[in-house]
Amino acid sequence: MRVNASSKSNTSRFGNTKSSYIQAMPWQTETAAMDMTVEDQTSNCISLTRALGALERSLSANNSLTSPCASLASLSENLSTASRKSKKHRDVLMICEEKFLTFVHRMNVYFDLIAVSIPWSLDWCRKFWDLIHVVFKIVSSYVLLLEKVTELLESITHLLPDYEQLLAACKRTLDLQEWHGRESHLEPVSYVVADVAQFLLELQEMLTRTSHGDPLRHNRLFSPTYQWRPLDSRFAQLEARLVRNKEWLEKELGCTETEYAVTEKCRAEYRESLDKQSEGEESEELGQQRMARQMRRIDRIKTWLDGNCSYRDVYEYRLRQRHPNTCAWFLDNEKYCRWKNIPFEDESANDTDRLENHWQHRVLFVQAESGFGKSYLSGMVIDDLRSEAGNLNIDDETESPSTAFYHFSATHSYCIHPDDALRALTDQLIYTHRHDRSTLDAVSLLVRKTPAHEKATPDDVLSTLALLLRQHPTFLIIDGIDECSDIKLLLRYIPELCRKSDTRVVLFGRPHVGIPNGYHKWASDAPHVISLSNDSNKHDVEAYIIGNLYELADHGYFGISMDRSLIAAVAQTCKGNFLWASALLKYLRSPVLSPDERRAKLEKPYELDGLEAIYTHILALLEFRPEAERRFVVGVFRLLALGIHRPCMAGFQKAINVNPGQRTIEFGPSFITNEVIPRLTCDLVEVTPCNVTFAHKSVREYLEVVDPQTSSFSLHDENLAHAHLAAVCISFLAFDIPKRPLESNNPHVSQLLLTSHAQSSATSMRTNKSGDSGYKSLSSGPPISGHHLAVPGSSTTSASPTHVPCQPQWDAALPFLRYASLCWPIHLTRALTSPSSSPFPQTPPASMQYPWLTSLSTFLTDRAAVTTWVEASWRYNLPPNLSRLVPLLETVKSRTPPATVEGRELRWVVHGVRELSEGLNAVREGWGHRVREDPGLVWGWRGGRGMI
Template identity: 45%
Template structure:
């Protein structure tokens, strides 16, 4: 058995070799401890040679089944190691008590010794089942003893019972072999029998309680996987898809062959068969931008039959499972995709016994990490794909920032299971060389063409435009013969057809203009032409609407972190340099965004996003640089966003402490200065900040507020973003300026100057910003902004208004940067615990030059610092 284990260890991949050797050592320990068991049995019972062969073969079969899933095999090896330490030292007793064995009662010893054999064989069978595909609906056969239960238990619970039985077995065995009082030996014998019988009785727990514990285990694993939101995109597709628009794809022969090939249990457990058919189970679907690939993916997922399973442990699971993921602007990380797939698999099979056994291993012993590593996630996916026939649909792989890294593990997953991948992308996706080396026809790629989707575009436009004509959008005397030829202008892009109908429904167009658009549709062929027409129409609007539309495009394109709907609503109302009035906020925000942008931006389920990624691509392209809404000059966009954030801090944030002041209570940790602390605020190229924190507002805080008190920023949804991100925007605006831009008047990259001057001259507003930064657990650091502003100052003529203002801003910013450094050095620990100290005399007393104002809690006003 050990030689067989050594063989597949030596043939393993080099990266897994050391881990497998560690497993081998633990299994060898068990083998050495248990091998003398059969020598003891042979003393008083004539056994068949096959007895030990069956036993070691069962163990080898279980280990071999898990050899390709090292993450789980390590946990099984830990179990064998634990068993080895729980067993009696059979070799010692065989050498020293052989005579006593021969004199002992044969029947009694045979009965008690056989329990251990049966327990371990059953344990190995359960492990083997967990690592392989079993017939659907066939439950494990339980015997009386270790796995005997009216109600099934997961593997960790069964293993715990096994350990308890081995402890009792060891006590009985050592008492039996020792020179003991016969009554004492009989007592141990009775205790062992009582324990074996008692396990059956303790299994009578209430089923609801059992199920509750199982669901907690599932929740624990899902939390460990740290999955992001992935379901929303699919639900949106189901709601938005035009009826029958994608059904044609389901009739394609290549898709049907991929889908309808049967999942065969024998092949699923045959490594050679899996390797030989690997390339046949990976299908690429490619089409140009705007084709409607994402809607097709939604139709595919629906066709493959995603169904929620009932969490009843005894019901037969569904035959196949479909899991999916959509890459997009806010979901571009390959790790997030695999975490989402693992989460779906865990949830879909939460009622399956083999899956529950796998989850039991995960919860029994992990690496100690709060979050699963990428390798851990792949291991979970690999095991669950081994257990269950699964379809996997991935859309938008070309939007993944590390597509090659995402594609790399897929062939290995297909070599160890019979899963099937359908991967949807644009034609320019770089498919790794490994996929192309399988055989001449591999990889299997479906190239979708204009002819494939033209009938659907024609049907959609005929139905939609005729309905609009009935509703009077084109006036009374509309020539409906204009409608049929429009589909030919789409060039196979469903996106173009959909966007055209949205444009024609815009309230900014008159009926005559809509008819003229249909008559001259040839000028709108292609997405770029249609986008340009829409943006030209938006540019004819009045000032406030145009300003808000521009800001919407800016925030969606270049925000440091996506703004939630409440923060964006606040940001769009801000006019830099002035306090924001209530009337400046958009009414009916969700509807207004679509109206102001002519549906180029949409709000769905509280998320604001571009209608399609090509909108952002066009706005940032050179073709759009002469339009008012252009985002081609990113430094100018960052300058505008910085000015909005700074203006909010100077004019709209509270000019007072953000929470009630708390008195200074020195602790052991705050006696020392923070010079030894590491906030790591200078490790980024953006203004000295570490990064934009992705955690909640209070994560990592030492002091915990009253859980019943509302967050301090509950009525200031934009405060977090403005406080933490204005230095980042300003740094990017100054770092990426086009050459020679400073000579242009008016200078668009200086939009932030007046707002920053206003903030720096208002010490109370500045102090409020500093307090907010500490409350968000990201202490402010402006050390990298000072040299950038110095460079700008050197390039602006000093006699100009901008030159004079930039000089005063640089001096004030340098003074503020020094004061912030002093805070970190002298009060880093205490400010982290109590940010309100920034307003109190404790800070004031040690601040050189009395930089920070103090707050009089009783009078509700500021004491001006003494000069």
């Protein structure tokens, strides 16, 4: 119930205090500043009436989101309606709704209190309720943001005084009619509503699309005199103001008229605290520090997103290979142009009903068969949308659209999940808009009170991306959706994003990808699909072949007597398949071929008909390489195809140079670097600054089916490949790691090392039976570097560096240690799990069947090497477990004649692995809590006597 006070003058014994408290604070937004006249801004003063006017204009601009709230009951009903909208997050929404209502009830009593002494309009309260409803309705679409905003309002609620008690005190002390003439007593209370309303307006601005005008508007962030602060900093100032206001109010009401000096001192302290926040000047150094803090927020959220995919690799590699004047025909396609030119409008971007009902028209599918060149086409679309963003059909006040992209590639097996795409897209947009105030506000809110080690969940990333798309007009280009590990999930994510924003999405994939029914819209032409046949691309592919073959001819690759009419004949056999054309050029560029051999191939193009034919010829060329190079290429193929996880670039280089059973000499005459991999593999493998992959997934598919009897590069026998990779890892642990603690921190270590080399790791350990191998899951704890197994691109991306926790010196010095320590039991388990499917007519020699045997035997006899491995595993938060290996090795031993050298060595290895497994179980079960805290303690393990 409101008390209708009569109109009275706002002048009081506080003099000018009423207007001075709402000065142009550093935390006020651009919108609030626009509501002030030049004279107001000059005096750094804005009246309460103007603040309320800003609220009214903001609500008028969001009529589609506003349902009039005439009372608390109607507001409560509107909040309940908004919370019931989402079934997926119903529980979270209901909890947040309750906390919103708690805040609302506290403010309702506040309005009753302020009406005691200051003339107050009931319409003002309604506008305030409308604003709360708008904020809740918008933010409820982003559950993560809703929880963060609810935390802010909950904090405000706790900081506000108990207005109900204050109101009761007022009514007891004086008759209400007497207080109508003493508005000065409760004038400080009115300051709260402007502060809170202003903050809610800023939240609303962060959650909606607004016209930005001048594209260089963000340069003001660098002005040392413009003290804009991110949301978390502004909220801290708001909290300080509320605390001071509460102190003043309690003292004001606790004093009598005769205690004038006390009340005057309280007012002076309050004015002083407000003046300190209002100081607008700061030095250039402070401005730079403020900007540095803002950028640290960006770094924090990028770490929180945990996006470690090198998403630019495919785009940049194809950009270097792109032939001039190709793909231009697609940019004139009618459906593409219609999709691209749908205008971005602020009004429609904020209209949730319109977004939900018409999202299908903003999604475009481009479909073509494998080898068409969709990755090149998507790269051209990316460049087109970037270059034409400023020329699209948008008004001068609307922000130019940004572009974000992602390429799914089966060769990048570590980042083909839909969540990887969401993280990469979000990472790009945060970097693109890192100087935008609404984005910085969202970032500061997301990372507020977020632990440094915490990583965003898929739902968190989805909410963050949806908010960024709502804030900024954006094109999303996603290539290779058919190579995504979960296409159905990806196609569920797209509607969720499009229903909450006006983003435009183009998806490149193969025709076999089914389009869900939800993408169809009744009585319309949705879904919008561009189906491309090989004829669509034939002219471009022919131009690509002819241009490159003429270049090879000019450089003498075909000798001096070549009939150049052959080039056109070969180009006409391409059948519009760009992948075939690319493979053909790789084959013809091989230095192994002589000019006469290249010319002979052009004279018989039927021998190169089809992709498999070219791959067959390339592997035949590789067979002529020296033995060391062939062994190197085999290792590259096996690690790329069957690696558990991709090592970092330095680790990959180390792995492919390991010769099982021998110590690896770094950068010796036989050491091969990553840079020469394309040349040695005839470009079947591509190398970028942060990744090593097959040139196309068809390369791996061909290697998996090729006959092992005709090619030593075959991956048909996976057991043999895993056996080789296990041998590489074990050999590295046995010969290439330092035989000492990774971090010396135990006083007894030196004494232990004196005798460690003379002891077998299998003779001093006792154990109990244990469970399954602990290596099946990589989530037992955060690894030392803050990420999962290192992958190419995890340390850097082309967009911007992502700050990661400091890497220990020992881990940086041994880049292959992580992979070798954690993955050798997995490789060996897979090598022994099932009988080999190799079509060899006879059993291969033991050295080929069990390439790991000698290295494992050496490893087990070197206690220092074993202990280093155990310590490393614990430091990577994956305690070692060999329980699954013991029965598998027993089976191998039973199949091997005991009188042979291999049989005798197998008996020793089985015994050693069993003893080691029991010892590992004993450490984990009896001392695991201590070793997890200090993995170096494993150097003090004394078998059944425990730790020393």
